[in-house]
Each structure stands twice: as C-alpha cells, then as structure tokens.
Amino acid sequence: MQRMFMRRVGLALLLMLAATALTFWLVTAAPGNVAALIAERAAGAGADGEMIAKIADDLGLNDPLPVRYARWLGDALTGDFGVSLRTGKPMAEEFAERIPMTLALLAGGGVLALVLSLAMGIAGAASNGGIVDRVLHGLALVGASTPNFFFAAMLVIVFSVWLGMVPTFGVAGLTSWLLPWITIALFPASVLARVVRVNMQDTMSRPFATTGFAKGLTRSAVLLREALPNIAIPYMTTFGAQFTLMIIGAIVVERVFGLNGVGAFFIEAIRFRDFIGMQAILTLFVVFFVSINLLVDLLAMLADPRLRRPRKA
Amino acid sequence: MSRHSQNGPIYEVEGLVIDLYTPTVSVRAVDGAGFYVAPGETLAIVGESGSGKTVMTLGPLGLLPEGVAVDLRGTARADGKDILSMSPTDLSRLRGGFFGVIFQDPMSALNPMLKIGPQLAEQARRFAGLSAEEAKKEAVSLLARSGIPDPEDRYDRYPHELSGGMLQRAMIALALAARPRVLIADEPTTALDATVQAQILALIRQIQKEDGIAVILITHDIGAVSVLADRVAVLYAGQVAEEGSAIDVLTAPVHPYTRGLLASVPDFRSNNATGTKEIPGIPPNQAQLEPGCRFADRCELVQPQCRTHRPPLVKVGAGPVPHRVACPVVMAAEGIVTHD
Numbered sequence: 001m002q003r004m005f006m007r008r009v010g011l012a013l014l015l016m017l018a019a020t021a022l023t024f025w026l027v028t029a030a031p032g033n034v035a036a037l038i039a040e041r042a043a044g045a046g047a048d049g050e051m052i053a054k055i056a057d058d059l060g061l062n063d064p065l066p067v068r069y070a071r072w073l074g075d076a077l078t079g080d081f082g083v084s085l086r087t088g089k090p091m092a093e094e095f096a097e098r099i100p101m102t103l104a105l106l107a108g109g110g111v112l113a114l115v116l117s118l119a120m121g122i123a124g125a126a127s128n129g130g131i132v133d134r135v136l137h138g139l140a141l142v143g144a145s146t147p148n149f150f151f152a153a154m155l156v157i158v159f160s161v162w163l164g165m166v167p168t169f170g171v172a173g174l175t176s177w178l179l180p181w182i183t184i185a186l187f188p189a190s191v192l193a194r195v196v197r198v199n200m201q202d203t204m205s206r207p208f209a210t211t212g213f214a215k216g217l218t219r220s221a222v223l224l225r226e227a228l229p230n231i232a233i234p235y236m237t238t239f240g241a242q243f244t245l246m247i248i249g250a251i252v253v254e255r256v257f258g259l260n261g262v263g264a265f266f267i268e269a270i271r272f273r274d275f276i277g278m279q280a281i282l283t284l285f286v287v288f289f290v291s292i293n294l295l296v297d298l299l300a301m302l303a304d305p306r307l308r309r310p311r312k313a
Numbered sequence: 314m315s316r317h318s319q320n321g322p323i324y325e326v327e328g329l330v331i332d333l334y335t336p337t338v339s340v341r342a343v344d345g346a347g348f349y350v351a352p353g354e355t356l357a358i359v360g361e362s363g364s365g366k367t368v369m370t371l372g373p374l375g376l377l378p379e380g381v382a383v384d385l386r387g388t389a390r391a392d393g394k395d396i397l398s399m400s401p402t403d404l405s406r407l408r409g410g411f412f413g414v415i416f417q418d419p420m421s422a423l424n425p426m427l428k429i430g431p432q433l434a435e436q437a438r439r440f441a442g443l444s445a446e447e448a449k450k451e452a453v454s455l456l457a458r459s460g461i462p463d464p465e466d467r468y469d470r471y472p473h474e475l476s477g478g479m480l481q482r483a484m485i486a487l488a489l490a491a492r493p494r495v496l497i498a499d500e501p502t503t504a505l506d507a508t509v510q511a512q513i514l515a516l517i518r519q520i521q522k523e524d525g526i527a528v529i530l531i532t533h534d535i536g537a538v539s540v541l542a543d544r545v546a547v548l549y550a551g552q553v554a555e556e557g558s559a560i561d562v563l564t565a566p567v568h569p570y571t572r573g574l575l576a577s578v579p580d581f582r583s584n585n586a587t588g589t590k591e592i593p594g595i596p597p598n599q600a601q602l603e604p605g606c607r608f609a610d611r612c613e614l615v616q617p618q619c620r621t622h623r624p625p626l627v628k629v630g631a632g633p634v635p636h637r638v639a640c641p642v643v644m645a646a647e648g649i650v651t652h653d
Contacts, residue, residue, distance in 0.1 A: 128379075205380045207416060208424040211484075213376055214416075215436060216409015216491065218402065229426035305426060305471040 001308065005298065012294040016286055020076075023282040024069050032273040035061055037085055072279070081280035086272040091280040094265060099284075101171075102261035105250055108177055109184035110243050116189040117239075121196020125204065125223055136193065143190030148249050152183040152256040169258040180257045184249045188242035195238045199231040206230075232303045240296030244289045322349035322390075323527050324412075324495045329387035331365070331372045331551075340599045342368040344551035344607075347387070348529075350495065350544075355521055355528040357538040357559065359574070360548035363596060366531045367499050369548065373397060374408050392494070410440035413488030413496045415517075418504040419480035423472040429483045430456065430468030433490040440491030452490065459486040460516055478509035485516060489524075496521070499531045514540050535578045539563055544634060547571045550596050550607035553626055557636030567629060567638040567649065570608045606640070614642050628652045 035056035039047035056062055060071065075082070081091035120136045127133035159179060160168040167176050203209060204227050212226035213219075251263035258264075262281055269277035301307045331343035343365045350356040358366045371377060373389035373396050389396040391411055396404065408414075416422035423429070433452035437443045443451055449468075456464035459482040472480055481501065488496060498517060502510035518541055521528045530541055538545055538559065545563065546556040547570065555568040566572045573592040594611035597603070605620040606612070612619065624639040629649050638644065644651075 201380075205378050207378075207418065207421040210376055210378055211414070211416060211422045211424070211487075213405075214374075214408055214412070214414040215432070215487070216405050216407075216440065218405045226424050226427070230424070232426070306473045309471065309474065311474050 001301070001310070004301070004307075008294060008297055012290050016290050017073075019286040019290070020073070020283050021069055023286065024072060024279060025065060027275050027279045027282070028065065028068070030273075030275070032275070034085070034275050035059065037273060041085070041088075076283060081283070082276040084269070084274055084277040084280075086268060086274040086277060091277060094277070095262070095280070095284070098260055098262045098265055101259055102247075102250055102254070102263060104177070105180055105184060105253065105259060105261060106243070106246050108181040109188075109246055109249075112181050112185035113188040113192060113242065113246075114239065116185065117192030117196055120189070120193035121200060122223065122228070124193070124197040125200035125227070126220060128201075133197075137197070140190040140193045140197075143186050144194070146186065148183050148186060149252050149256060151186055152179070152253060155179045155183060156256070171257075171259060180253050180259060183256070184246055184253045187249065188239075188246060191242055192235070192239060195235060196231060199234050200227050203227040203230045233300050236296055236300045236303060240293055243296075244292045247285055247288055321351065323352050324389075324391050324529070325349035326369065326373055326389045327387060329369060329373065329389065330385070331368055332384040333368070333377075334382040334384065338600050341602055342551055342599065343372065344599075344602070345387075346548065346551060346553045348546045348553070348556070350527040350529055352494065352527050353521075353525045354543045355518075355530060355541050357530045357532060357542035357545045358548060359532060359535070359538055359545060361533055361574075361596065363599075364548045365551040366548050369551075370497055370529055370531055371414070371499065374412060375401075375404055376408065376414065406440075409436065410491045411494055413491065413493035415481070415484050415488050415496070415498040415501045417500040419484045420472070420477060420504070422484060423480060423487075425472055427471075428468075429470055429472065429475070429487075433487055436487065436490035437492075452486075455486040455490055456483065458520075459483065459489075460512070461486070477505055478512065481505060481509070481513055482516065485513070485520070489520065493526065495527045495529065497529045497531070500533070501530075502532075502534065502537060510534075510537075517541065535563070535575065547574065550599060550602075552607055552623075553637075553639065554608065555636075555638045555640075556626075557630075558632065558634035561630065561632065561634070561636045567636075567643060567647075568608075568640045569612050569614055569643055573611075614640075614646065616642050618642075 033052070035052045036047070038055050039052045043051060060068060079092055081095070083090050084094055087094065120140065124133040124136045127136075156168050156179065159165045165175070166179055171177060200223065204223070209222055209226055212222040217225065247263070250261060251266055253259070254261040254263040255267055262284060265277065266281045268274070269281060325348070327347040329343050329346050330341070333340045333342050346365065346369050348356060348358065348369070358370060360366050368377060372383065372385055377383055385397065387397075391407060396407065399407065430449070430452050433455055434445070434448040437451040437455075438445060438448040441451070453464045453468055456467055461467050461479055461482050467475065467479070467483070472483075475483060485501075496517070501517065502513050505513060514537055517528065517530070520526070528541070530537065532538060542559040544557065545559050547554045547562065547568065549570045555562060555566065555571045562571060563575065566575055570592070573590070576590040577592060579589050592611055597607055597610065603620070605622055606624050609615050609619040619642060624641055626637045626639045627641075627644075628635050628637050628651060629644065630636045631652050643649070
C-alpha cells in the first residue's frame with residue numbers, strides 16, 4: 001500500500017514534468033515573436049529590429065529550448081510564472097485574483113454533478129425499468145449530448161432575459177452562480193448518472209445482492225447498503241476524470257457568463273499571443289489534472305478494502 | 314400459533330409453476346412441482362444443473378437474481394402462512410428471520426465491501442431482538458460455533474481476508490444469525506475443496522441436530538445426500554420424478570431417471586469407472602416443452618403413452634414416509650401398486 005502510494009506520487013510528478021515540457025515546446029513553437037511583442041508594447045510603432053534583438057537577447061530567447069525550459073522551471077518552482085504580456089501584471093498576481101473564481105465554479109459544479117448523478121442514478125436503479133428510470137435515461141442522454149455553450153445561452157435567455165431571475169453577466173451573490181454551475185455540471189452529471197445506473201444494475205445482479213435480500217433487506221436497503229458501496233470505485237474514478245474535464249468547460253462557461261477566472265484569461269492570452277500567460281495557465285491545468293487524478297486514485301484505493309487491506313500471506 | 318403439529322411441514326410448496334423470461338426467451342423452469350419439509354428434518358432436492366432445484370426452492374421467497382422476469386403460480390406456505398400473497402415488506406422479514414440461506418460460492422455471495430462480523434450482529438439485532446452489545450457477542454459466538462478459529466479477529470475481517478472454506482463457515486454463521494427455522498443450503502459445497510466439503514456438511518448436520526431446524530439441501534452430490542438427508546426429492550426438468558425417504562430413494566429407486574442418476578455416480582471403492590453408467594441424451598429444452606413425460610426421450614422404458622400423458626406422482630409402498638413416483642410404466646412392468 002505504502003509502496004503503491006509512493007509510486008503513484010512519483011509517477012504524478014514525472015507526468016507533470018513531461019506535460020509542462022511539452023506545453024512549453026508547443027507554446028514556443030506557436031507563430032509569433034515574444035521579443036517583438038514586448039518591443040511593440042514598450043515603444044509602439046517605434047520598435048525596430050535592433051531593439052527586438054536586444055530584448056530577445058536580454059530574455060535569453062536565443063538560448064536552446066532545454067536551457068530555456070530549465071530556466072522557466074526553476075522560476076516556476078519558486079512561484080514566478082513571469083509577467084503577462086497582455087496585462088503587464090505578474091502571473092502570480094493574476095493567479096491570486098482568478099483562481100478563486102475558477103475554483104468556486106469547479107467546486108460548485110462538482111458538488112452539483114455529484115449530487116445530481118447519485119440522485120439520478122440511484123432513483124433510476126430504484127425504479128428499475130419503470131417510468132422514472134426511462135425518463136432519467138432520456139434526460140442523461142440529452143444532457144450528455146447538449147453542447148455547453150448552447151445550453152448556457154438557453155439558460156441565459158430563459159432565466160435572465162425572460163424571467164429576470166439572475167443577472168446575465170458577472171457574479172453578484174449566490175444566485176448568480178446558479179447558471180454557471182448548472183451549465184458546467186450538465187455533462188459530467190449526465191455521464192456520471194449513467195455510470196451510477198449501469199454499475200448499480202450490474203451490482204444488483206451479483207450473488208451478494210441476492211444474499212442481501214436473503215438477509216431480509218428491502219430492495220432499497222440492498223441498493224443503498226449492499227450495492228452502493230460496490231460502485232464507489234468505478235464512480236470515483238469516473239468522477240475524477242469528469243471533474244478534470246470540467247476545467248475545459250470552464251474556458252467556455254467563464255466567457256459566456258463573464259466570470260474573471262483562469263479559463264477566460266486563457267482565451268484572452270491566446271488571442272493576444274500572451275505566451276507567458278498561456279504557459280502559466282497550461283501549467284496550472286497540468287497540475288490540476290494530475291493532482292486530481294492522483295487524489296482520486298488514492299481515495300479509490302482507500303475505498304476498496306481489497307487494496308487497503310491486502311490479504312495476509 | 315401454528316396450526317401445524319410439531320411434525321407438520323414448516324415450509325411447503327405445491328403445484329408450483331415458474332416461468333422465467335428474458336426479452337427473447339421464456340423458460341418453464343418449474344412445472345407443477347412441490348415439496349415440503351418438517352422441523353428437525355433434512356430434505357435433499359437433487360437433480361442436474363438446470364432442473365429447477367434452486368428456482369423451485371428460492372423462487373417463492375423472491376430470491377432469484379435480478380434481471381430475469383419471473384412469473385410464479387401455485388402455493389407456498391411458511392409456517393402455514395401464504396408466502397405468495399405477502400407484501401414485499403412482510404416477505405423481506407420472512408426471508409431474513411424465518412429462512413436462512415447458504416449460497417453456492419461464498420466468495421461471490423458475500424459482499425466484498427462489508428466486514429463479516431457486523432453483518433452477523435445486525436441480523437441478530439434485527440431478528441433475534443438482541444441489543445447491539447449482545448448482538449456482537451452473539452456474532453462472535455456464531456463464528457466460533459461455525460468452526461472459525463479466532464472469531465474475535467475474524468469479526469472485523471473482509472471476505473477477501475478469509476479462505477473459501479472459512480468464508481462458507483461465515484456464510485453459515487450469517488444464515489444462522491437471525492435464528493431461522495428453515496435453513497436452505499444451495500449447493501453449499503460445490504465451490505469448495507473436497508476436504509473442506511466434508512467439514513461443511515458435518516457442520517450443517519451438527520447445527521441441524523442441535524437447533525432442530527428444518528434443512529433443505531439443494532445438491533447434485535449424491536454423497537452429500539446420503540450423509541445428510543432424511544428425505545429426498547428428485548427433480549427432472551422442473552418436475553418431481555420421485556420423492557421419499559432417503560433410504561427408499563437411494564436404495565430402492567423406482568423412477569428410471571432416479572435409477573439412472575444413481576447408476577451414474579462413481580463408486581469410490583472401485584478404482585475404475587466401469588461400474589458407472591451415464592444417462593444417454595440431454596435434458597429437454599425447457600423453452601419449448603412437449604406434453605407427456607419430460608424424461609421420455611432419454612428413457613429406456615419409454616412407451617407411446619409417455620409422450621402424450623404427463624405421469625402423475627403416485628404413492629408406492631406403505632412405509633411411514635410417503636414414497637412417490639411419477640412413472641406408471643415402470644410400476645406396471647414391475648408390479649408395483651399404488652398406495653394412495
């Protein structure tokens with residue numbers, strides 16, 4: 001168990017290193033010249049070739065890629081992600097302002113996806129082929145196939161424009177978070193509801209479920225007490241994957257609802273060829289992906305007695 | 314409270330018909346079969362795989378796996394009460410408290426996510442009315458009684474931490490925790506090593522003697538039948554071919570299928586298989602049943618009437634335990650008369 005734990009952590013660190021190196025290479029390989037951009041910002045139209053060359057030299061842009069990556073990594077490890085070419089503010093500052101916004105979006109969406117998917121999946125399993133089961137199956141299919149930008153626009157039209165219940169843009173108070181949370185939770189909730197339902201069905205047909213009935217439990221007790229613990233592991237794994245994918249959703253959702261999070265910043269960074277900003281945000285995404293997956297793997301290990309307490313030889 | 318005397322049946326099933334449906338096929342798994350078992354008695358239900366042994370015994374209790382649609386007719390009574398008309402909640406309580414069930418493969422029949430001991434304690438608390446503390450003590454003593462060494466330690470174990478034989482003992486302890494009056498053992502030794510099989514059978518016999526409960530042993534192991542059973546019911550393709558005391562059925566079988574079944578059991582004393590004789594052919598397809606005797610296609614004594622008329626189960630011999638056989642042909646040939 002302990003060895004497995006250390007191996008997973010080590011693997012996660014390696015993965016982060018490889019992924020940041022890859023994004024670093026991709027970002028620098030993208031068209032556009034950082035030195036030219038900086039010169040343009042500083043001197044406007046007066047920027048000439050000499051000035052650009054000097055800036056490139058000062059920033060070490062002429063060094064080989066591995067050297068530049070090593071230098072970037074050294075800075076990043078001390079919390080220095082450079083200065084955004086677009087806003088002129090250090091990325092650490094941008095992070096401090098924007099990460100809470102994005103975290104609030106993801107956390108709310110994650111909780112909503114968790115609650116909705118468990119409720120829908122369990123209700124479907126309880127109904128077992130009945131009308132509730134079929135309606136929820138249909139809803140999950142629609143939810144999983146609706147693009148989030150379209151869904152967001154529909155929510156805004158209905159709840160903001162027609163009903164005027166929530167603002168169309170920005171956040172002010174808890175109600176204004178509802179639409180972004182619902183939008184970002186739609187896809188993961190739908191997929192996870194199916195995961196719960198299908199795994200419940202499989203588990204209910206296993207011999208130990210029959211033992212549960214033989215113990216005198218009612219069907220709902222067998223569902224909740226015998227079957228549900230057994231879907232914990234597949235559910236947690238899928239939830240982890242879906243939760244990390246929500247950061248992709250955040251890029252769209254933050255734009256649509258005018259939230260000043262890292263997703264919205266990322267879009268702007270791409271548009272303004274803010275290479276420093278792009279690399280910083282991508283690094284953040286990598287860390288998020290890898291650490292959530294690591295966390296989920298470790299939690300799943302703890303949830304399974306066969307992994308937590310291996311049989312003694 | 315029961316209308317039945319001490320020796321009256323405590324679980325009885327009559328004229329049971331069970332159809333199993335999947336979206337594509339329907340199978341008549343049980344076709345007008347029945348059985349009964351009295352307190353202190355062990356009934357063995359024997360037959361080959363697919364003969365409907367498990368479906369007949371557990372079906373009325375609603376203990377068939379999910380995912381198959383079941384259509385069930387006939388009567389089933391537990392302690393004189395009609396099971397088939399019970400509400401789901403009443404039936405749940407009956408399953409938990411009145412019946413104890415041991416399943417075939419303890420590795421898959423015990424929930425991998427749940428510790429063994431607390432499940433026993435919960436049964437004792439819910440059905441035997443014990444306090445939480447008493448229930449835990451009871452659970453530990455049940456584990457000890459089932460022959461599990463170091464029961465305090467095993468109480469907190471998960472199924473994967475025990476061997477197959479120990480798990481089947483835990484399964485038995487679980488089945489007994491609610492102090493049931495009928496213990497149903499569905500092929501309790503099939504998944505176990507040969508050496509462990511004998512121990513498990515001995516344990517079931519010991520419990521049966523000590524508690525005086527009714528035991529239903531579902532098996533295709535004739536050896537287990539001869540060790541445990543007071544009475545035997547032989548099932549073929551969802552119908553009872555023969556039933557009677559274990560001595561009558563095992564030593565003086567009448568029905569051609571019972572004779573074939575017993576002749577096909579290898580005798581461990583002879584070290585070759587020449588003494589055994591297999592029954593030719595395979596059981597009928599229960600999705601498309603023909604009228605008449607289910608065994609007709611495989612029977613050496615088959616007559617034209619066998620294919621058109623279902624043979625009734627009639628009493629033969631005058632012993633204290635009714636011996637019934639569903640084969641007029643063999644009775645006529647051997648001059649056996651009905652004692653109905």
